[in-house]
Amino acid sequence: MSNLLPQETKTTLWRTxxxxxxxxxxxxxxxxxxxxFAALSPSYLVLQIDEGGQAAQLSANATAAQADRAAITxxxxxxSTLAPFVSATTTATQVxxxxxxxxxxxxxxxxxxxxxGNPGVIILSGTADTPKTIAAYQKTLEADARFSDxxxxxxxxxxxxxxxxxxxxxxxx
Numbered sequence: 001m002s003n004l005l006p007q008e009t010k011t012t013l014w015r016t017x018x019x020x021x022x023x024x025x026x027x028x029x030x031x032x033x034x035x036x037f038a039a040l041s042p043s044y045l046v047l048q049i050d051e052g053g054q055a056a057q058l059s060a061n062a063t064a065a066q067a068d069r070a071a072i073t074x075x076x077x078x079x080s081t082l083a084p085f086v087s088a089t090t091t092a093t094q095v096x097x098x099x100x101x102x103x104x105x106x107x108x109x110x111x112x113x114x115x116x117g118n119p120g121v122i123i124l125s126g127t128a129d130t131p132k133t134i135a136a137y138q139k140t141l142e143a144d145a146r147f148s149d150x151x152x153x154x155x156x157x158x159x160x161x162x163x164x165x166x167x168x169x170x171x172x173x
Contacts, residue, residue: 091173092114092116092120092122092173094173095114095120095122095146095171095173096112096114096122098144098146099122099124099141099147099169099171100124102137102140102141102144103137104133104136104137104140105133106128106129106130106133107126107127107128107129107133107134107137108126108127108128109124109125109126110125110126110127111123111124111125111126112124112125113125114173116173118172119148119170119171119172119173120170120171120172120173121168121169121170122168122169122170122171123166123167123168124166124167125164125165125166126164126165126166127163127164127165128163128165129163130159131156131157131158131159134152134156134157134165134167135152135157137167138150138152138157138167141167141169146171146172147169147170147171148169148170148171149168149169149170150167150168150169151167151168151169152165152166152167152168153165153166
């Protein structure tokens with residue numbers, strides 16, 4: 001079956017369809033633009049409003065930073081003044097500090113337990129690179145006269161604890 005419309009009518013119909021398609025496409029694009037404008041305009045307005053407040057906020061941040069520095073300096077001065085009083089009242093702290101000062105490289109202390117008494121017992125738990133560093137730390141503590149009864153579990157010295165260890169020793173505090 002062939003087309004029954006004459007060529008002129010057929011051309012007119014295609015022009016009409018084309019015009020309708022262009023108008024429909026234009027309307028869709030206008031609606032998409034309006035929706036995009038409505039969605040983005042609040043963000044634009046917030047940025048424009050915030051831009052004026054940024055200068056004031058920057059100066060406020062600078063003032064706050066100066067105040068923080070002054071507070072830090074004041075706190076450090078207080079700590080250096082009060083440090084002798086705090087460490088003088090707690091002798092267990094002195095003993096632990098002395099024990100930790102003899103710690104060799106490769107040892108990390110994760111937990112400290114101090115039981116007061118005469119003598120007091122301190123347990124240091126942590127991790128070590130090798131069992132040799134644990135043994136070296138034990139020998140260092142044994143050589144110091146302030147510490148007595150220094151003991152390390154055999155499994156920690158043998159390396160079966162995957163680097164975990166605990167050292168128990170006695171000291172007067």
